[in-house]
Structures are given as structure tokens and as C-alpha cells.
Amino acid sequence: MIYEEKYPNAKPQDRLYDDVLLVGSPGPCAVCGRQTRFIDICWEAHICSDECNNALCDEFMQGLKDYYEVSDEYIEELAGHEAPSCNF
Numbered sequence: 001m002i003y004e005e006k007y008p009n010a011k012p013q014d015r016l017y018d019d020v021l022l023v024g025s026p027g028p029c030a031v032c033g034r035q036t037r038f039i040d041i042c043w044e045a046h047i048c049s050d051e052c053n054n055a056l057c058d059e060f061m062q063g064l065k066d067y068y069e070v071s072d073e074y075i076e077e078l079a080g081h082e083a084p085s086c087n088f
């Protein structure tokens, strides 16, 4: 579900989570292109839903794995301790 529907009463500056924020100006979601007024300050990008946020997180993690050539097991081990969660 997109944030606009999930949080119909959110106002500018409202924080849904630690890093998802409603801003005044709409822009295209970084994943699907849908117009949204929500941004994720972690990605510094407009993001329209948890689904898209998770997709962006997965893409980011995949990029990390490719860049550092680390295994899934290593990432999972890290995620168990200090990496940010991809699931809300």
C-alpha cells in the first residue's frame, strides 16, 4: 500500500518511520515513478511505499554485495547485528 493511502492524515514534516518523511513537494518515486510527497532521508529520494522502499533496500544491498564481493551469509550475519533492516 502506498504511503499516501496508508497515512492520509500525515502532514509535512511528519515522520512515518525514522527515515521516511512527508515533504511538501511531490516527486517521482525512485523505484516505480509514481508521484509521491514522501521521501526517505536515508536514500535522499522520493519513495511511495514500503514495497518500493524494500525494493530500493534490496537493490542497495545487492550493490554492496557486488561491490565488496561478499557472500549472502556474510550480509546476513551483519544484518543480524548492525545493518539497517529492510523490512518495516
Ligand SMILES: [Zn+2]
Binding pocket: 029, 030, 031, 032, 033, 034, 047, 048, 049, 052
Ligand atoms: Zn514507488
